[in-house]
Amino acid sequence: MKGVLDRADSDLVLVVDDVPDNLSVLHDALDESGYTVLVATSGEAALQRAAQALPDIVLLDAMMPGMDGFEVAKRLKGSAATAHIPIIFMTGLTDTEHLVAALEAGGVDYVTKPIKPKEVLARMGVHLQGARLARQTRNALDAFGYASITVRPGDGRLMWQTPLARDLLHAYYGTSAPETPRPILDWLRRHLQEAERQIEPPRLSAELGARRLSIRLHQQTGDDDWLIVMREVSDTAIIESMSLAFGLTPREAEVLYWVVKGKINRDIADILGASPATVKKHLERVFAKLGVETRTAAAGMAMNRIRQLHPQFEG
Numbered sequence: 001m002k003g004v005l006d007r008a009d010s011d012l013v014l015v016v017d018d019v020p021d022n023l024s025v026l027h028d029a030l031d032e033s034g035y036t037v038l039v040a041t042s043g044e045a046a047l048q049r050a051a052q053a054l055p056d057i058v059l060l061d062a063m064m065p066g067m068d069g070f071e072v073a074k075r076l077k078g079s080a081a082t083a084h085i086p087i088i089f090m091t092g093l094t095d096t097e098h099l100v101a102a103l104e105a106g107g108v109d110y111v112t113k114p115i116k117p118k119e120v121l122a123r124m125g126v127h128l129q130g131a132r133l134a135r136q137t138r139n140a141l142d143a144f145g146y147a148s149i150t151v152r153p154g155d156g157r158l159m160w161q162t163p164l165a166r167d168l169l170h171a172y173y174g175t176s177a178p179e180t181p182r183p184i185l186d187w188l189r190r191h192l193q194e195a196e197r198q199i200e201p202p203r204l205s206a207e208l209g210a211r212r213l214s215i216r217l218h219q220q221t222g223d224d225d226w227l228i229v230m231r232e233v234s235d236t237a238i239i240e241s242m243s244l245a246f247g248l249t250p251r252e253a254e255v256l257y258w259v260v261k262g263k264i265n266r267d268i269a270d271i272l273g274a275s276p277a278t279v280k281k282h283l284e285r286v287f288a289k290l291g292v293e294t295r296t297a298a299a300g301m302a303m304n305r306i307r308q309l310h311p312q313f314e315g
Helices: 020-032 043-053 069-078 096-104 117-143 163-173 182-190 192-196 236-246 250-260 265-272 276-290 295-309
Strands: 012-016 036-040 057-061 087-091 109-112 147-152 157-161 204-208 211-220 226-234
Touching (some): 020 036, 020 117, 036 043, 043 057, 069 096, 087 096, 087 117, 147 182, 163 204, 163 226, 182 192, 182 204, 236 295, 250 265, 250 276, 276 295
Parallel strands (some): 012 036, 057 087
Antiparallel strands (some): 147 157, 204 211, 211 226
C-alpha cells in the first residue's frame, strides 16, 4: 500500500513501457520535477504494481507485447481499488480509431511518441490537480467518520470506496464493488439533473434494525463520477432515552421505538425475534405507563420527547 513507499508529499507516478530507453527518459524528467516514480515493463507487472502502490497517475504505453495498454487500462478501471487513478496513454499511433480506443479503455488523455517530457509533465499537471483535490476530500471525510464512494451513473459502476464504505454497503445492501447497490444508483440517476444544477437532492436512507444509513450526494469529481457520502446513525441512544423518560423496560422501549417508526405488531415481532402476541403484551404495558389508549397517541407522545432530546432524529 502507499505507506510502504516513503513518498513525503510527492505524487506517485507509475510509468509503463516495454522500451527501456523510453522509461529512462521519463524517469529522469519526472524525478527531476519532484515526482516519485515506479516503472513496469509489461502489462502484468503494471497491474501488480498499481494494486500494491496505488499510484496517483499512470503513464501507459498503448502498444506492448502480451497484454497491451488498452487491456491494462480496462483492468485498472474494472477494479474498485484502482478505478479512480487517471491514465494517460502514450502512443505512436495517431489514427483516430486508436485514440478513441484509448479513451474508451479508460484513459483521460494521451500523448504521442516520440515522447516530449515537457508535454507529458503539462498534461499530468492538469489531471493530477483534480485527483489531488478528490483525494484530499476523501481523506477529510474519513477523518470525521464519514464513509464515501465514487459512482459513475452512466454504467452504474462503483469506482472507489473507503474501507468503512465497503463494510456498510455489504451490511445494508449485501453488495460489493464494482456493483453499486440498486437503490443508491436509482436515487443518483433520479436526482442527477438537480445535482448538475448544484441543487442538493433529498438524502437517501436505509435501515438495519435500529441502525440507519444516511446517504447524501456530495460533489462531482470527474466528467461522470459523483462522490457520495454515507454516515451510519444508531438509534440505540434514542431507545435508551425513551426507556429512562417513560420508565420503560429496554424491550418496551424498543417496541415503542418501532411504533414511532410506523411498524405494525407483526413487523415489530419479526425485527425483535418475538411473537406478535408478546409484542402486543409489551405494547399494552407501554400504553399503561404513558397513560394513553392508542398507538397514535403513544407514538405522538414519544416523538415529542425524542425531538426534545434528539433534534436530529428523523421519524
